Amino acid sequence: MEATPRRARRHDPDRRDRLIEATLGIIADHGVAGVSHRSVARAADVPLGSTTYHFTSLDDLLAEAFTRHGDSIARVFEERMRAAPDREAAIDSVAEHISADLLGASPDLVLSVELYVAAARTPALRTVTQAWMRRSRQALERHFDPTTAREIDALIEGLVLHSALSTDPMTPAQIRAALHRFLP
Amino acid sequence: MEATPRRARRHDPDRRDRLIEATLGIIADHGVAGVSHRSVARAADVPLGSTTYHFTSLDDLLAEAFTRHGDSIARVFEERMRAAPDREAAIDSVAEHISADLLGASPDLVLSVELYVAAARTPALRTVTQAWMRRSRQALERHFDPTTAREIDALIEGLVLHSALSTDPMTPAQIRAALHRFLP
Amino acid sequence: MEATPRRARRHDPDRRDRLIEATLGIIADHGVAGVSHRSVARAADVPLGSTTYHFTSLDDLLAEAFTRHGDSIARVFEERMRAAPDREAAIDSVAEHISADLLGASPDLVLSVELYVAAARTPALRTVTQAWMRRSRQALERHFDPTTAREIDALIEGLVLHSALSTDPMTPAQIRAALHRFLP
Amino acid sequence: MEATPRRARRHDPDRRDRLIEATLGIIADHGVAGVSHRSVARAADVPLGSTTYHFTSLDDLLAEAFTRHGDSIARVFEERMRAAPDREAAIDSVAEHISADLLGASPDLVLSVELYVAAARTPALRTVTQAWMRRSRQALERHFDPTTAREIDALIEGLVLHSALSTDPMTPAQIRAALHRFLP
DNA sequence: AATGAATGAGTATTCATTCAT
DNA sequence: TATGAATGAATACTCATTCAT
Numbered sequence: 001m002e003a004t005p006r007r008a009r010r011h012d013p014d015r016r017d018r019l020i021e022a023t024l025g026i027i028a029d030h031g032v033a034g035v036s037h038r039s040v041a042r043a044a045d046v047p048l049g050s051t052t053y054h055f056t057s058l059d060d061l062l063a064e065a066f067t068r069h070g071d072s073i074a075r076v077f078e079e080r081m082r083a084a085p086d087r088e089a090a091i092d093s094v095a096e097h098i099s100a101d102l103l104g105a106s107p108d109l110v111l112s113v114e115l116y117v118a119a120a121r122t123p124a125l126r127t128v129t130q131a132w133m134r135r136s137r138q139a140l141e142r143h144f145d146p147t148t149a150r151e152i153d154a155l156i157e158g159l160v161l162h163s164a165l166s167t168d169p170m171t172p173a174q175i176r177a178a179l180h181r182f183l184p
Numbered sequence: 185m186e187a188t189p190r191r192a193r194r195h196d197p198d199r200r201d202r203l204i205e206a207t208l209g210i211i212a213d214h215g216v217a218g219v220s221h222r223s224v225a226r227a228a229d230v231p232l233g234s235t236t237y238h239f240t241s242l243d244d245l246l247a248e249a250f251t252r253h254g255d256s257i258a259r260v261f262e263e264r265m266r267a268a269p270d271r272e273a274a275i276d277s278v279a280e281h282i283s284a285d286l287l288g289a290s291p292d293l294v295l296s297v298e299l300y301v302a303a304a305r306t307p308a309l310r311t312v313t314q315a316w317m318r319r320s321r322q323a324l325e326r327h328f329d330p331t332t333a334r335e336i337d338a339l340i341e342g343l344v345l346h347s348a349l350s351t352d353p354m355t356p357a358q359i360r361a362a363l364h365r366f367l368p
Numbered sequence: 369m370e371a372t373p374r375r376a377r378r379h380d381p382d383r384r385d386r387l388i389e390a391t392l393g394i395i396a397d398h399g400v401a402g403v404s405h406r407s408v409a410r411a412a413d414v415p416l417g418s419t420t421y422h423f424t425s426l427d428d429l430l431a432e433a434f435t436r437h438g439d440s441i442a443r444v445f446e447e448r449m450r451a452a453p454d455r456e457a458a459i460d461s462v463a464e465h466i467s468a469d470l471l472g473a474s475p476d477l478v479l480s481v482e483l484y485v486a487a488a489r490t491p492a493l494r495t496v497t498q499a500w501m502r503r504s505r506q507a508l509e510r511h512f513d514p515t516t517a518r519e520i521d522a523l524i525e526g527l528v529l530h531s532a533l534s535t536d537p538m539t540p541a542q543i544r545a546a547l548h549r550f551l552p
Numbered sequence: 553m554e555a556t557p558r559r560a561r562r563h564d565p566d567r568r569d570r571l572i573e574a575t576l577g578i579i580a581d582h583g584v585a586g587v588s589h590r591s592v593a594r595a596a597d598v599p600l601g602s603t604t605y606h607f608t609s610l611d612d613l614l615a616e617a618f619t620r621h622g623d624s625i626a627r628v629f630e631e632r633m634r635a636a637p638d639r640e641a642a643i644d645s646v647a648e649h650i651s652a653d654l655l656g657a658s659p660d661l662v663l664s665v666e667l668y669v670a671a672a673r674t675p676a677l678r679t680v681t682q683a684w685m686r687r688s689r690q691a692l693e694r695h696f697d698p699t700t701a702r703e704i705d706a707l708i709e710g711l712v713l714h715s716a717l718s719t720d721p722m723t724p725a726q727i728r729a730a731l732h733r734f735l736p
Numbered sequence: 737a738a739t740g741a742a743t744g745a746g747t748a749t750t751c752a753t754t755c756a757t
Numbered sequence: 758t759a760t761g762a763a764t765g766a767a768t769a770c771t772c773a774t775t776c777a778t
């Protein structure tokens with residue numbers, strides 16, 4: 001009798017995509033603990049059932065979100081390393097990466113730390129961080145030997161974590177100084 | 185002396201204490217996300233009501249647990265720095281601290297990482313990590329200038345985090361080598 | 369400021385009991401498939417959280433409900449067998465049991481059948497049916513040898529099931545006739 | 553003729569059939585409660601939409617599945633009764649039917665019991681069981697009078713149910729003995 | 737003719753917290 | 758002082774069914 005249009009949302013491609021983006025936003029704002037089907041659905045302005053339709057589980061959604069995050073950071077870093085003409089420039093680029101890519105865009109800062117810890121618990125996520133670590137180290141190996149590359153990687157994580165938590169985080173200049181002291 | 189009743193738990197001093205220890209155990213095993221009044225009560229073999237009686241809220245309980253954790257790690261580190269006769273020995277002691285205190289006793293490893301992240305979210309916890317950081321840096325300043333102390337601190341965090349997540353974590357020897365390279 | 373009485377339901381002993389009774393009612397009316405925390409809470413006029421407080425799981429609740437059902441039927445049957453002066457009277461009592469206890473009180477009829485099937489799936493429930501079967505057979509063994517007792521037990525189940533499903537169920541007289549034919 | 557697409561399932565006659573078989577398999581393995589469009593689609597390796605395309609509702613699918621089950625059992629039983637030369641042989645054939653057809657092929661055992669109960673709830677299914685009962689009784693009436701036929705039918709159900717639930721089910725020999733005692 | 741996407745209702749269960757005793 | 762009972766909100770997840778393509 002009535003032509004009930006209900007909600008008229010049908011056919012929304014790249015909704016899956018929006019859900020992933022929304023998830024990253026929530027992790028940045030409220031942490032992994034803040035991610036629930038409900039919170040994601042609300043953030044993406046999508047019905048609740050849609051989240052469970054597109055992802056078989058919350059862990060699945062988290063893994064995809066973190067994969068995307070790791071990918072985008074790694075891509076930028078690889079580009080930086082590729083562009084660096086020599087070791088000297090590479091060191092500066094690493095500093096830039098920390099200050100600008102990891103710490104500068106504040107949401108990303110927390111995102112990385114959240115991923116670190118979530119990975120400590122969830123095997124499925126460990127795969128993600130490890131893939132990211134591997135790419136990161138390979139990019140570094142363009143300019144440094146493997147042992148040094150690994151150490152730099154650890155230093156990067158330490159500087160990021162430290163800055164995320166400290167009341168007086170290091171300035172970009174201090175970060176560059178620390179790296180140059182380590183790699184004279 | 186007492187006519188042992190059914191549960192015989194009446195007058196149980198240091199129950200508060202046991203609750204805190206139980207909480208740390210749960211964080212180590214299941215993460216901060218695993219902490220609930222129920223899980224703590226179960227782990228401490230204590231009635232549910234007891235957890236809300238001794239702590240006004242879960243966050244309160246978490247803060248106390250983390251405080252104790254930070255204290256005990258800091259105390260050990262301070263002792264190491266105090267015992268080190270000179271800068272050279274101090275560097276080795278830092279390496280020892282990472283390998284033995286932070287990574288060796290595996291539960292503590294995760295505990296620290298969990299604390300790092302929880303602190304990134306909860307202001308009440310940030311106080312705890314910062315107090316810990318301050319003590320840590322002051323202990324380092326017995327042997328190093330403030331700038332170096334801060335950098336070492338960041339490096340420590342990086343090495344811990346890295347080892348917690350890597351498939352091939354650094355050996356104690358590699359950790360010592362990294363520190364010596366940084367502090368020639 | 370306000371003396372908010374909220375719902376004023378506090379202190380309701382034997383609520384656990386009412387939940388079990390409500391569950392049996394639902395099984396009778398809608399089958400085991402109709403039992404959910406919500407349906408039980410509604411039927412017992414109790415808040416949803418109350419059902420999960422008193423029973424660790426739905427299966428737990430079902431097991432308790434069926435145990436009570438089996439107990440009450442078994443108790444009645446035992447009394448009938450005890451009261452029967454001789455074999456002849458016992459046969460009539462079995463017929464009475466089927467017609468009056470199992471089929472007469474119509475809710476119970478379906479209850480028993482539901483239990484039979486639920487037990488075929490859930491090991492925890494199988495314990496319940498088996499305990500009931502054992503009591504039933506022991507009661508029969510007051511008047512019949514073990515082999516006969518087992519056969520009568522099967523016949524009882526068949527007659528109940530048959531009557532529950534047939535369009536023209538047997539009359540009490542027909543049931544008695546069937547038993548007498550089997551036990552001449 | 554066709555440019556084989558990704559899934560190459562186009563034009564798949566007897567898909568309807570496969571869906572019914574898959575449904576019976578699920579009932580046997582997980583009970584009627586385990587039947588959902590999703591579980592059936594998964595078991596039949598068919599897209600989800602296909603299940604709702606071929607059957608207007610889940611109940612419809614269940615009814616068809618049970619009809620097929622009843623048919624196949626009834627057909628076998630009719631054949632057994634037809635083949636029996638006399639009453640004596642018919643009794644043995646009934647025993648055979650219980651031991652071999654109903655209890656022997658274990659999935660079928662549970663299937664029948666599930667059908668019994670589902671029928672107690674769903675009128676649409678009651679039609680199915682009643683049709684089956686009618687055929688069963690008619691087959692028996694080749695050798696027995698109507699009253700006896702009905703009683704045998706009940707006994708069959710009892711023996712099946714009993715065996716499905718008992719820890720020490722009757723042996724084929726015991727089943728035959730019980731029938732012969734009932735039909736001397 | 738066939739199907740992937742979509743969605744609202746419903747599932748069991750966990751939980752922080754309050755409160756009467 | 759201590760605790761078992763109580764409860765409303767929230768959690769992840771499943772599902773029958775509808776519908777656009």
